[in-house]
Amino acid sequence: MEKLTNPADPLSDSAIVRRPSNAGYGRRIRRLFVGMTLVAALAWPVAWGMARYLVVREPFPPPTHTLLLDAWDAPAAAADLCRGNPALRVLSVQKLPARAMQLHVLPTFEEYARDRLEERGVASDRYEVIAGAADSPADVARLLDQWFDRNPTAEVVALSDYFAGRSWRATFDATMSPDHRERIHILAMARPDYDETNWWRSKAGCVDVLKRYLRLARLSNRAAP
Amino acid sequence: MTAYPTKPTRFRRRRWIGLGFLVLFVAAGWLFRSRLLSPIGPYLNDPSPDISAELGFLLGGGRSTRADLAASLYKQGKIQRILVSGAGPLADVDGVRLLSEQQILVGMLRALGVPEHAILPLPDVVSSTQDEAQALRRYLAQRPAETVAVITSDYHTRRCRWIFRHALRGTAVRVQFAGSPGEVARPDEWWKDSEGRIAYGLEAMKLVPAWFATLW
Numbered sequence: 001m002e003k004l005t006n007p008a009d010p011l012s013d014s015a016i017v018r019r020p021s022n023a024g025y026g027r028r029i030r031r032l033f034v035g036m037t038l039v040a041a042l043a044w045p046v047a048w049g050m051a052r053y054l055v056v057r058e059p060f061p062p063p064t065h066t067l068l069l070d071a072w073d074a075p076a077a078a079a080d081l082c083r084g085n086p087a088l089r090v091l092s093v094q095k096l097p098a099r100a101m102q103l104h105v106l107p108t109f110e111e112y113a114r115d116r117l118e119e120r121g122v123a124s125d126r127y128e129v130i131a132g133a134a135d136s137p138a139d140v141a142r143l144l145d146q147w148f149d150r151n152p153t154a155e156v157v158a159l160s161d162y163f164a165g166r167s168w169r170a171t172f173d174a175t176m177s178p179d180h181r182e183r184i185h186i187l188a189m190a191r192p193d194y195d196e197t198n199w200w201r202s203k204a205g206c207v208d209v210l211k212r213y214l215r216l217a218r219l220s221n222r223a224a225p
Numbered sequence: 226m227t228a229y230p231t232k233p234t235r236f237r238r239r240r241w242i243g244l245g246f247l248v249l250f251v252a253a254g255w256l257f258r259s260r261l262l263s264p265i266g267p268y269l270n271d272p273s274p275d276i277s278a279e280l281g282f283l284l285g286g287g288r289s290t291r292a293d294l295a296a297s298l299y300k301q302g303k304i305q306r307i308l309v310s311g312a313g314p315l316a317d318v319d320g321v322r323l324l325s326e327q328q329i330l331v332g333m334l335r336a337l338g339v340p341e342h343a344i345l346p347l348p349d350v351v352s353s354t355q356d357e358a359q360a361l362r363r364y365l366a367q368r369p370a371e372t373v374a375v376i377t378s379d380y381h382t383r384r385c386r387w388i389f390r391h392a393l394r395g396t397a398v399r400v401q402f403a404g405s406p407g408e409v410a411r412p413d414e415w416w417k418d419s420e421g422r423i424a425y426g427l428e429a430m431k432l433v434p435a436w437f438a439t440l441w
Binding site for chain 1 (some may be wrong): 318
């Protein structure tokens with residue numbers, strides 16, 4: 001059935017169709033202004049929240065081991081933890097050495113960590129290296145999973161980079177058995193150069209946060225075992 | 226009189242058509258991802274066909290194979306000296322912070338057999354490729370060279386070419402670009418590897434501001 005319309009009636013459909021093309025600009029400008037104000041007002045909380053989400057500090061029972069992950073000066077942080085707990089042992093997973101390490105321009109991380117721990121009063125017999133040639137976070141998680149089989153009562157505090165905690169947790173959840181991943185507790189260590197309040201002011205901070213989210217996006221596709 | 230569809234009806238129809246196109250677009254992108262993504266790697270990888278320069282300029286940033294390429298070019302006689310970037314704070318190499326990037330690169334070149342007299346540390350502290358290009362311009366103003374070979378990672382050569390050509394405009398210097406291969410992933414399969422996706426993805430994003438920067 002054909003619908004009847006009256007162009008004289010401002011509420012009719014034809015009145016809407018025949019509206020001048022420049023009508024509504026004022027409303028659009030107002031909307032744009034409101035939108036820009038909202039973006040300006042929310043930029044800081046959103047940036048803060050984005051970075052804050054990446055920071056993981058899990059509560060932990062008295063640990064038996066502290067694991068050196070990728071925290072800023074992890075050996076020094078581990079030595080500080082050891083000072084308050086004489087029974088605490090330090091653990092790291094052997095990594096595939098970088099090219100500069102293969103050429104002996106730099107010591108391997110294990111040699112460096114041992115020296116740093118000794119400098120800070122932690123005897124080398126308290127430092128254990130899980131042998132392997134880990135080339136990725138998933139390799140680290142796999143080697144840790146095997147280590148937990150040999151150490152069934154261990155409780156581990158893992159010292160991670162400030163923004164890496166969330167991706168480490170996702171990696172552990174995707175790679176390790178449920179019992180083992182519950183016995184590893186992530187402690188994100190602060191960085192001296194940026195944190196959640198100022199990461200967007202430095203190129204390194206922006207790249208870091210972006211990389212963490214890209215890794216998280218990749219890890220979110222993996223199912224837990 | 227013909228009845229026009231009411232505004233809400235038209236809006237709803239357009240919305241569904243738009244949504245349909247979006248779904249089709251995403252599905253086509255997923256189906257043809259290999260064909261769509263593969264050309265990005267070779268596009269980013271834009272080295273000069275042949276290297277022959279007085280001075281090689283070893284850029285900081287990638288510490289895995291750039292020094293190997295620089296040493297190899299030197300030993301083949303394709304470059305006479307190597308200017309090394311990366312002066313600045315201590316670099317983090319897998320958690321080890323003992324030396325600056327420049328000290329690491331110089332140490333690697335020495336370990337790879339490049340003699341001391343051929344290694345020239347660039348004094349300027351730099352934090353980006355743009356900084357390195359400007360530092361090279363300042364260096365060449367004091368110690369002129371006709372040809373410079375910029376040594377970097379393969380996927381970094383396209384952006385490098387834009388930045389250095391722009392920074393050195395108005396000078397008589399001829400710039401060549403050498404890319405160290407396979408630093409993170411093969412250029413034609415970069416999207417199959419997680420490190421490759423991050424490195425190539427970030428590099429592709431950085432092309433946009435680099436292109437705008439060449440406009441003025």
